[in-house]
Each structure stands twice: as structure tokens, then as C-alpha cells.
Amino acid sequence: NAGVTQTPKFRILKIGQSMTLQCAQDMNHNYMYWYRQDPGMGLKLIYYSVGAGITDKGEVPNGYNVSRSTTEDFPLRLELAAPSQTSVYFCASSSAPQGFGANVLTFGAGSRLTVL
Amino acid sequence: DAKTTQPNSMESNEEEPVHLPCNHSTISGTDYIHWYRQLPSQGPEYVIHGLTSNVNNRMASLAIAEDRKSSTLILHRATLRDAAVYYCILTTTGTASKLTFGTGTRLQVTL
Numbered sequence: 001n002a003g004v005t006q007t008p009k010f011r012i013l014k015i016g017q018s019m020t021l022q023c024a025q026d027m028n029h030n031y032m033y034w035y036r037q038d039p040g041m042g043l044k045l046i047y048y049s050v051g052a053g054i055t056d057k058g059e060v061p062n063g064y065n066v067s068r069s070t071t072e073d074f075p076l077r078l079e080l081a082a083p084s085q086t087s088v089y090f091c092a093s094s095s096a097p098q099g100f101g102a103n104v105l106t107f108g109a110g111s112r113l114t115v116l
Numbered sequence: 117d118a119k120t121t122q123p124n125s126m127e128s129n130e131e132e133p134v135h136l137p138c139n140h141s142t143i144s145g146t147d148y149i150h151w152y153r154q155l156p157s158q159g160p161e162y163v164i165h166g167l168t169s170n171v172n173n174r175m176a177s178l179a180i181a182e183d184r185k186s187s188t189l190i191l192h193r194a195t196l197r198d199a200a201v202y203y204c205i206l207t208t209t210g211t212a213s214k215l216t217f218g219t220g221t222r223l224q225v226t227l
Contacts, residue, residue, distance in 0.1 A: 004159075035217075042203070042217035043160070090159045103207065105152075105215065107159030 002026050006091050006108035013081040013115045021076040021111050023091030031094045032074040033058070033105070034066065036087040043090060049074055081115045088112050120204045125222040128194045136189040136221055138204030143184050148207045151178065151189045153200040154220070160203065163189065199225045 007022045025032065030051045035043040035058075045058030049068040063085055065077045074093075078085055089111045096103040121139040128134040140149065151163040164171055164178045166187070171178040177190040191198055203220040 040219070042219050044217075045215070092159075104150075104162045104165070105160075107161065110157075110159050 004091055004093055004106050004108035006089075006111050008111060009109070010112045011114070013078075013113065015081060015083065015115060017081050018077070018079050019081065019113075021078075021089055021091075021113070023074045023076065023108060024072050025074075025091075025093040025106070026072065027093060027095070027106065028071060029093035029095050029106075030071065031096065032068065033092045033094075034064070034074070034076045035090045035092065036060065036085075037090060037110075038087050046076065046089075078113075081113075083115050086113060086115045119216070120206060120218060122202075122204050122218065122221045124219070125224065127224045127226065128191075130195060130225055130227050131193050134191040134194045134198070134223065134225075136191075136202050136204075136223065137186065138188070139186045140204070140206055141185045143206060144208070146208060149178065149180060149184075149187050150205045150207055150215075151176070152203045152205065152217075153198075154203070155197075155200045160217070163202070165207075194223075194225045196225050196227070199223055 004025045033048040034046040037043045044060045046064050047066040049055045052068050052071050055066050068074050091108045092105040094103050094105045148165050148167050150165040152160040153163050154160045164173050164176050166178045179188045201220040201222050203217050
């Protein structure tokens with residue numbers, strides 16, 4: 001199994017540009033999440049989804065949008081890139097709700113985004 | 117959300133055991149204790165979790181204090197490949213509540 005696959009691995013954007021970070025999982029997990037990690041910091045939750053068609057905001061959703069049309073895919077869109085969005089983005093999935101006791105998250109390898 | 121406190125960094129020699137502490141004095145009765153680690157330039161990876169009893173798996177052991185206000189991740193024989201940031205996280209039973217990743221403990225392993 002591939003697990004959680006993120007593309008692209010690296011991207012440089014100019015201020016004001018838009019782009020979509022792709023995330024796909026092949027484990028038939030209902031729950032998917034987007035985190036960002038700034039240098040030397042822990043991960044912060046951006047958005048999450050509890051199933052196809054259902055998404056909700058996390059801790060730092062401003063400047064981002066998500067959609068979940070299928071169980072497998074959970075893309076993250078940046079509409080007007082800003083330097084503050086320079087970060088490493090991680091997608092994760094799980095079979096149970098985040099915070100459900102024994103639930104375990106599987107993370108992708110990350111997408112490094114630089115906004116200049 | 118209940119918070120955890122971990123040392124910023126620790127060092128270990130290769131082939132020796134490592135004990136990574138975590139304090140969680142405000143833990144509630146339904147909170148699980150999870151450990152993840154993040155190798156350089158990679159996404160976090162699940163290590164182990166437990167509720168009340170000590171747990172062992174192929175990667176590590178988790179020792180949980182009787183009052184559950186602290187726990188220790190034990191790597192029995194550290195290798196250079198274990199150099200990573202280790203996160204201690206509490207998860208609450210319920211609907212899609214938010215995993216909170218702190219800054220973790222950076223483990224350095226030397227020859």
C-alpha cells in the first residue's frame with residue numbers, strides 16, 4: 001500500500017498566486033487532515049474531513065480551502081499565497097476520529113511550500 | 117485540551133536505552149497517551165499509545181505512571197536511526213477533536 005501520498009513535494013509560489021496541494025490515501029480511511037509545520041515548531045491543524053462531502057476548520061484555517069469529493073482525496077487550496085504561508089504541509093488520514101482514544105494517524109511525507 | 121510537557125532535547129549513546137519523559141498532569145480519565153516521532157524531513161510516524169497499562173511493541177515501550185500524570189517512552193537500544201523529534205500527545209475520546217502537537221523532544225543519538 002502507498003499509504004498517504006502528497007504532491008508536489010516542493011513548490012515555490014509568488015505572492016498572490018494560487019495552488020492546490022494534493023493528498024490521496026488508499027487505506028479507505030474516512031478521516032483526513034491537513035497540518036502545517038513552521039520551522040522549529042509543532043504541527044497545527046488547518047482543516048479536517050470526517051468523510052466525503054464533510055469538512056471543518058481546524059486551528060489555523062485562514063487563507064486555505066478544502067474539498068472532499070471522494071474518500072480517497074483531500075486537496076488543500078491556497079487562493080492568494082502570502083509569505084506567512086511558507087511552511088511544510090502534511091496530510092494525514094485515520095480510520096476513526098482524531099482524538100478517538102486509540103486512533104492512529106498515518107501521515108504523508110509532506111509538501112514544502114515557499115512563498116516569495 | 118489537556119497539555120503535555122516534554123524536555124526540549126535529550127542525548128543518548130548508540131546501543132543504550134533511552135527514556136523520554138512526558139508530563140500530563142491535567143490528563144482526564146478518557147485521554148489516551150500517544151507518542152509519534154518525526155525523522156528529519158519526514159512526516160510524523162506513530163510509535164505507541166496507551167491508556168492505563170504499560171505497553172510494548174516492536175518499536176518501543178510505554179510506561180505510564182499509576183496516577184497517569186506522567187509517562188515515559190522507552191527505546192530499548194537507541195540507534196542512529198532513532199534520532200528524531202518525539203511528540204507526546206493526549207487524545208480524547210469523542211468526535212474529531214484536535215490532536216495537539218507541541219514542540220516535542222529532539223533526541224540526538226551519538227556513536
